[in-house]
Every structure is written in structure tokens, then in C-alpha cells.
Amino acid sequence: MSTSTAHRPGTVSLRDLLDRVPELTASLAVDTARREAARELPYASMDAVRASGIGGLRVPAAYGGPGASLVDLFQVVIDLSEADSNVAQALRPHFGFVEKLISDGTEAERERWFPAALAGELFGNATGETAAKHPGDIHATLAPDGGRYRLSGTKYYSTGSLFADWVVVAAKDHRDRRVRAVVPRGRPGLRLVDDWDGMGQRMTASGTTELDDVVVHPHEVVVDEAVGVRRTHLGAYHQLFLAAVETGIAKNAARDAIDYARDRARAVRHSGVEQAVQDPFVQHTVGEIAALGYGAEATVLRAAAAIDRAxxxxxxxxxxxxxxxxxxxxxxxxxxxxxxxxxxxxRAAERLYDVGGASATRREFNFDRHWRNARTLVSHNPIAHKARVVGDYLLNAEAPPLTGFF
Structure with missing residues (x-):
């Protein structure tokens, strides 16, 4: 368990916390392309996140936190993703756990877990199951055992758990209710396996969690009564997090395009210029890539403001x-x-190669990480379903479904 005491409740203002973000993102961006190519898991980066205190951004002021808005949070997520999209995505379960407490946590749960987030402790995820018929279906079990419980099952897509202090596990109890168990990462019977083999987001360690009769105490169990019953902001929140990480990838591709054009690209003979940065085609390409990130960022923050208003x-x-x-x-x-x-x-990840031609495909630059990372994130949920639901809402006033994916 983390023993950080750098951020006690009420000691850090929102402005002070946000002022730390540029230094944090600068450190995360160092040597990212090489580390991604070598698949060096970002333990040091996650320790830097702990030390920064940003994990407590959304803790309300009433509980000693800075009380950041969702616009504040998603701007930070975009900035983190521009530096290292793996780190940003690995934090999605942590911020989602805090958001769940804000949405419908009990007073006891808030009093227990908000101080942990303010102290720099991180929460990982063990929700998805590859054996389930549909994403979100749960087969892991939480069975009573005297005055406590036993947790069993196998999870995958356990994003962030290898770097976390706590693992949040979704299960079904003996009454067939969906519950969450919040257990310390080192508890006997809980085993985290680094077997994520996706082509992108390779450093999120989104692999297997094995649960073999893990002891769970009553105060570590939460019944998810609101899931699928009424609309909360949590579905939109989790989906916007993905969009924020994708936005950071687009902005990172723009940064690589600028740096490559300035420092490495050569002007083609028929361009009529001496340097690549003078080539109108290169200028147009860089401008288009930058505009893609700019537009996505503005759109994500506008959607965040809509949730804040709600x-x-x-x-x-x-x-x-x-x-x-x-x-x-x-x-x-x-x-x-x-x-x-x-x-x-x-699109930004694809257009990047038009700045440098064949030389830009060399492994030393690892530019393909942008497309691989973006494609992996976009594959979480079919975008066609998103567009269809929007159309149904605009044409027929049909609200998005209560599946957790909207």
C-alpha cells in the first residue's frame, strides 16, 4: 500500500495541483517512443503521478479535495495522453473509481476512499471477462464465508492494476447482485499477470487478474444497485475518457510531425525548396494534423462541460x-x-508519414505507435453505434441506452 503523506486533505488547492501538470507531463514524455518499443512498463511514471497528487483532482472540497470540474480533469487527461497515452489510459480505472464515489457512493465509502485518493493511492481495474457472452457480463463470484466473503474468478483487461495500490473487482454475490470488491493488490489469492498482448497501448498492462478464494471483508464490498437501472453520468464519463486519450494521441502525432519536419525530413528534389519545412505540402500536412488534435480537444472539453452542467x-x-x-x-x-x-x-496517425516519406517508417522513430494506440482505443466501442445513437436522439428524441457504453 502507498504510504505517501505529501497530500493531506485540504492542503492542496486546485490551482496548485493544476500547476504541477506541465512538469509531470514533461517527465512522462521523456523517451516515450523508445520505452514503448521496448515495452518497458511505466512504473516510474505512475510513481510520478502518485507524487503529483493529481489522482485526487475530483475529490470534492467538502471532503478536503480540490474539487476539480470535469473540464479540468479531461484537460489533464488530454495533456497526460499527449505525453504518454499508456499512462493516461492506465489511470482510467482510478479516476473512474473516484467518479463512482461522486455519483452514488455512500457517506461511509466516501469517508474511507477519498482520503486514499488524496494521499496518492491508485485504484486499478478487474472488471472485464473474456468468457462472457457480452462485454460487461460478470461471472466472478463473491460468496459468504462466515463473517466475510470469498472472491473467485478470472478477469482480463485489468488496466492499471499492476501499478495500483487497490484493485476494484466486479463480481456477482450469492443473491445474483452485481457488486464491487475493493481489495489491496497484495492480498493472498489475487494474482496479476502481465499477459496483455494487444498491438497498441502495450504499456497499460491490461492483462489477467486471477482470483482464487480471495478474502474480502464486508467494508470492502459495494452493491451496484444503480447499474442498468437509472441513468448516471458514469457511462458518459468513461466513454469521454477514451475520447480524451485519443485526442492526446492526435496531439502527440502533431508534435512528432513538427519535430521530424524540422530536424530530420529532407526536401524532395521536385519541391523546389531547400528545406522540408519550406515545402507547402509538408506545411499543409502538419497544419492538418494539428487541426485534427485542436478540434478533438475542443469537442472533448465541450462534452465535459455538458456533463458538468448535468x-x-x-x-x-x-x-x-x-x-x-x-x-x-x-x-x-x-x-x-x-x-x-x-x-x-x-487520421493524424496516418498523415504523420506524409511529412517524412519512407524514412519516417524506420523503427527508431516508432511512429506507428500512434496508429496502433489509437486503433486499440477506438476498438473499445464501435464508433458506428455512437453515430447511430446520436442520430436516433436527434431524429426521434430517443435517449442513449443504459448499457454503460453511453
């Missing part, structure tokens, strides 16, 4: 944050942002 409304009678009509509209905004960000990341 959360500013009065909560429902069940205490869950946000009002239904505003949440449905925000979910539609997020779906549009996903279409824009996905296309921007893939």
Missing part, C-alpha cells in the same frame, strides 16, 4: 448525482465527441 442540477430522490434529461443530452454530446476524437486520432 451534475450541477438537483440529484434524484435516490441521491444519484444529475438529472435525467440533462444526463441524456450530455451522453449524446459525448457520443459525438467520440466520433470526432476517434477519427482525429486515426
Amino acid at each position: 451534475l450541477a442540477g438537483a440529484p434524484g430522490e435516490d441521491g444519484v448525482a444529475g438529472a435525467e434529461p440533462a444526463l441524456a443530452e450530455a451522453a449524446t454530446d459525448v457520443a459525438q465527441a467520440q466520433v470526432v476524437a476517434a477519427r482525429a486520432a486515426l
